[in-house]
Amino acid sequence: MIRRALISVSDKTGLLPLARRLAEKGVEILSTGGTQRALADAGVPVIGVEAYTGSPEVMDGRVKTLHPRVHGGILMRGAIDDEDLARLGGAPIDLVVCNLYPFEATVRKPGVTHPEIIENIDIGGPSMVRSAAKNHARVAVVVDPADYDAVLAEIDRQGEVSSATRRRLATKAFAHTAAYDGMVSGYLSSLPEDGEPNAAQREAYPRFLTLALERAYPLRYGENPHQSGAFYRERGAAAGSLALAESLGAGGKELSFNNLVDVDAAFEAVREFTQPAAVVVKHTNPCGVATGDSLAAAYRTAREADAVSAFGGIVALNREVDRAAAEVLVETFLECVVAPAYAPEALEVLRTKKNLRLLATGALLPADHRELTFKRVGGGLVVQERDASAAGEVRGGRVVTKRAPTEEEIEALDLGWRVCKHVKSNAIVLAIPGRTVGIGAGQMSRVESVRIACSKAGERARGSVLASDAFFPFPDNVVLAAEHGITAVAQPGGSVKDAEVIAAADAAGIAMVFTGARHFRH
Numbered sequence: 001m002i003r004r005a006l007i008s009v010s011d012k013t014g015l016l017p018l019a020r021r022l023a024e025k026g027v028e029i030l031s032t033g034g035t036q037r038a039l040a041d042a043g044v045p046v047i048g049v050e051a052y053t054g055s056p057e058v059m060d061g062r063v064k065t066l067h068p069r070v071h072g073g074i075l076m077r078g079a080i081d082d083e084d085l086a087r088l089g090g091a092p093i094d095l096v097v098c099n100l101y102p103f104e105a106t107v108r109k110p111g112v113t114h115p116e117i118i119e120n121i122d123i124g125g126p127s128m129v130r131s132a133a134k135n136h137a138r139v140a141v142v143v144d145p146a147d148y149d150a151v152l153a154e155i156d157r158q159g160e161v162s163s164a165t166r167r168r169l170a171t172k173a174f175a176h177t178a179a180y181d182g183m184v185s186g187y188l189s190s191l192p193e194d195g196e197p198n199a200a201q202r203e204a205y206p207r208f209l210t211l212a213l214e215r216a217y218p219l220r221y222g223e224n225p226h227q228s229g230a231f232y233r234e235r236g237a238a239a240g241s242l243a244l245a246e247s248l249g250a251g252g253k254e255l256s257f258n259n260l261v262d263v264d265a266a267f268e269a270v271r272e273f274t275q276p277a278a279v280v281v282k283h284t285n286p287c288g289v290a291t292g293d294s295l296a297a298a299y300r301t302a303r304e305a306d307a308v309s310a311f312g313g314i315v316a317l318n319r320e321v322d323r324a325a326a327e328v329l330v331e332t333f334l335e336c337v338v339a340p341a342y343a344p345e346a347l348e349v350l351r352t353k354k355n356l357r358l359l360a361t362g363a364l365l366p367a368d369h370r371e372l373t374f375k376r377v378g379g380g381l382v383v384q385e386r387d388a389s390a391a392g393e394v395r396g397g398r399v400v401t402k403r404a405p406t407e408e409e410i411e412a413l414d415l416g417w418r419v420c421k422h423v424k425s426n427a428i429v430l431a432i433p434g435r436t437v438g439i440g441a442g443q444m445s446r447v448e449s450v451r452i453a454c455s456k457a458g459e460r461a462r463g464s465v466l467a468s469d470a471f472f473p474f475p476d477n478v479v480l481a482a483e484h485g486i487t488a489v490a491q492p493g494g495s496v497k498d499a500e501v502i503a504a505a506d507a508a509g510i511a512m513v514f515t516g517a518r519h520f521r522h
């Protein structure tokens with residue numbers, strides 16, 4: 001039975017409907033300064049926490065709920081604590097609704113000062129949340145406005161919040177305060193250790209990094225069927241990221257670990273392009289990439305770039321999938337399609353393939369979206385900035401050969417270069433305008449990747465261009481490329497043998513651009 005609720009919220013979303021419904025049910029509402037004012041202004045009966053504690057809010061709100069009557073009221077177990085609570089002058093509190101000072105948003109605010117950030121470390125809120133979560137045997141704690149309706153519905157139905165819900169809410173509350181403390185320690189440990197703290201001088205890599213993750217769904221299995229697996233979503237994942245994608249197909253058939261890793265690789269690659277584009281991935285590497293006047297045309301070309309490998313592939317598209325594209329997609333067996341959205345008539349076509357998984361991500365994140373990336377190694381994580389560059393590196397590159405590339409070659413090099421970034425090293429991509437023709441991936445020697453790319457391209461190598469994710473250590477790569485009729489090359493440059501590599505290109509009439517940037521992918 002909920003008789004008394006304490007409501008203290010910074011984010012006032014949904015506050016009034018919640019409080020009104022509680023008041024209608026005869027629940028006594030205690031509340032802090034701003035929340036109390038909002039309720040009183042709306043005509044909701046409310047008792048100020050100061051009146052309840054007999055102690056004023058002081059120090060600009062630093063101390064308001066940090067009082068034995070508040071924590072005694074929350075932490076009291078039942079009859080066994082009646083006497084103690086009476087001695088404190090408190091009353092049992094059965095529901096705590098609290099969300100915290102917006103610390104993260106404050107840290108992100110342009111021009112924010114250190115004192116402003118410190119003032120936004122919530123102390124009283126987490127203390128109440130933790131007290132209520134500890135005492136979930138009796139008390140319900142709500143930290144997320146998204147839970148208001150469900151809690152009210154339970155109170156409507158049975159006059160109280162069920163024990164299962166109280167436990168679920170308590171678990172969420174502790175995850176919430178843990179993530180909150182992680183953000184605070186992350187901020188403080190990103191400041192230089194000596195001198196006056198200055199919010200403008202933060203290191204990108206704080207000494208303490210806390211990742212807040214929530215299990216999103218179980219995976220069918222891990223990398224192999226004998227390994228189990230689950231997908232964890234980052235708290236605050238950006239809109240448009242794979243973590244928030246909606247699953248629309250395959251009757252809910254679960255994704256596997258490899259599906260997600262491949263979908264991620266394909267989706268990252270397709271975001272390089274602004275015109276309609278399609279990427280087909282197998283085992284984390286693109287096997288065909290193309291742009292076109294329509295998605296259908298782009299996908300057909302991408303599939304044909306390496307039709308053998310494309311079978312059972314993962315496809316990423318950078319536009320809403322229309323019926324025409326859907327009709328081409330269902331022509332062969334695919335594991336998964338990821339795209340920003342699907343037209344209803346496209347879904348109808350795609351759903352005829354019972355096992356095809358469909359993911360909709362919503363509006364695309366830009367190709368140069370900045371975030372940190374993480375990879376686990378034994379006992380730790382390697383952390384780095386996302387590789388957000390590639391666009392403009394060919395056109396802005398330096399021509400080092402006697403012959404400069406033609407506009408058509410530049411166009412093909414630009415596409416090859418953008419794709420190269422998404423191919424496991426050593427990466428070699430052969431392309432013509434609008435499409436790849438052969439990709440050599442993941443080889444331990446660069447020349448072997450050239451060989452594979454040429455063999456995949458076959459006759460299509462002739463007249464194509466070549467992009468290499470890192471410099472050529474020896475001229476043999478260029479000699480081999482020339483033998484296959486490749487006419488232009490883009491590579492970072494920077495090898496001690498650059499002069500020999502350029503000479504080999506000149507001897508073969510190959511045009512070469514140094515991009516000055518390397519795009520290893522490991």
Ligand SMILES: NC(=O)c1ncn([C@@H]2O[C@H](COP(=O)(O)O)[C@@H](O)[C@H]2O)c1NC=O
Nearest residue numbers: 010033034035062064065066101123124125
């Ligand atoms: N100092 C305290 O005792 C205290 N008690 C609750 N708060 C926070 O104050 C906020 C609500 O404040 P108001 O109702 O004045 O708008 C909530 O985010 C709550 O977490 C506190 N503020 C910070 O620690």
